[in-house]
Amino acid sequence: MKTGPFNPALLPESVFAVPPLARDSDYQIDADENEKIIRYLEAGGVRSLLYGGNAVLYHTSLADFDNLLAMLSDSAGPDTTVVPSIGPSYGIASDQIGILQEFDFGTAMLLPSRDIVDSAGIATGIRMLAEQYGKPLVVYLKHDRWLEPQDIQSLEADGAISWIKYAVVRENPAEDNYLREITDVFPAERIVSGIGEQPAIVHLRDFGITGFTSGCVCVSPRKSMDMLGAIQSDDIEMAESIRQYFRPLEDLRDGIHPIRVLHEAVRLAGVAETGPIQPMLSNVCEETQAKIREALKTMKLVD
Ligand SMILES: N[C@@H](CC=O)C(=O)O
Numbered sequence: 001m002k003t004g005p006f007n008p009a010l011l012p013e014s015v016f017a018v019p020p021l022a023r024d025s026d027y028q029i030d031a032d033e034n035e036k037i038i039r040y041l042e043a044g045g046v047r048s049l050l051y052g053g054n055a056v057l058y059h060t061s062l063a064d065f066d067n068l069l070a071m072l073s074d075s076a077g078p079d080t081t082v083v084p085s086i087g088p089s090y091g092i093a094s095d096q097i098g099i100l101q102e103f104d105f106g107t108a109m110l111l112p113s114r115d116i117v118d119s120a121g122i123a124t125g126i127r128m129l130a131e132q133y134g135k136p137l138v139v140y141l142k143h144d145r146w147l148e149p150q151d152i153q154s155l156e157a158d159g160a161i162s163w164i165k166y167a168v169v170r171e172n173p174a175e176d177n178y179l180r181e182i183t184d185v186f187p188a189e190r191i192v193s194g195i196g197e198q199p200a201i202v203h204l205r206d207f208g209i210t211g212f213t214s215g216c217v218c219v220s221p222r223k224s225m226d227m228l229g230a231i232q233s234d235d236i237e238m239a240e241s242i243r244q245y246f247r248p249l250e251d252l253r254d255g256i257h258p259i260r261v262l263h264e265a266v267r268l269a270g271v272a273e274t275g276p277i278q279p280m281l282s283n284v285c286e287e288t289q290a291k292i293r294e295a296l297k298t299m300k301l302v303d
Helices: 009-015 031-043 062-075 089-102 119-133 147-156 177-185 200-207 221-232 236-255 258-268 286-298
Strands: 047-050 083-088 139-143 161-166 191-193
Touching: 009 047, 031 062, 031 139, 031 221, 031 258, 047 062, 062 083, 062 089, 062 286, 083 089, 089 119, 119 139, 147 177, 161 177, 177 200, 177 221, 191 200, 200 221, 200 236, 236 258, 236 286, 258 286
Parallel strands: 047 083, 139 161, 161 191
Antiparallel strands: none
8 A cells, every 4th residue: 555645646647446345244344355356446557545435434333444444554556545434423533543543544534424513513523633633634525515615715724634525416517616616715636526437527627626536447447547537638528438338337326326236336247245235234136236237238347
């Protein structure tokens, strides 16, 4: 794993993969299977990994968190940046920082929670957690106006933000006043589009933000990396054709459940045995498995 302070200059260099977390039949983190996912991503050119929502870290125990950090530190290649996630509750995040300090990750992302929070309170939480960690944190904006632009501005002035994962879903991603206001107060070079391939062209081209995170990259890393390169070189026709390539799987994720479908898709694509998913989620049923297999067939990932 790449260690030392997180370098934002790396953000445009790789799609930020957001992988599922493989577990064995006893629900323990399966180091061998997770390593297969990491090797597969690295073989496709990916050099940035973000363990968060798709790994269901919302519900992880502190013991699991420790095991996860050890597994990631051991498994990721020397040029691969890994960002683990903490939270979503303030108290859990604070306890997790105690564990994080035993490892050499450059930053960590605070998972968002919509309940029992307000913008000024979230800002205080991020500021205090970053201070406790001694490093700026990744801010995950998943809900509209979760953190007001003036709070983002003041956190940036305090050096509390490493980068922003912007993941507010819009019917039309081109119409997004919140994102526009954020780019007015925070450097676009440190805002990453956080909803996969589908809105990435609009986010990068029209809002000038940098790179994108993706779950689908875990089944087809080379294609996703090619899409990033195509957007960066302004080959929008190529980027659009790759965006369409990912649609069969992404449409299933949107229609059923993004995390559960990805967890199964990585298994069905033959990347790794992902095993049982972390409770409070459940593995998909056989009917959904058949639909995922069909999508992977359309994407030429299985016969
Ligand atoms: N939510 C997106 C990007 C990751 O955060 C996905 O899973 O594709």
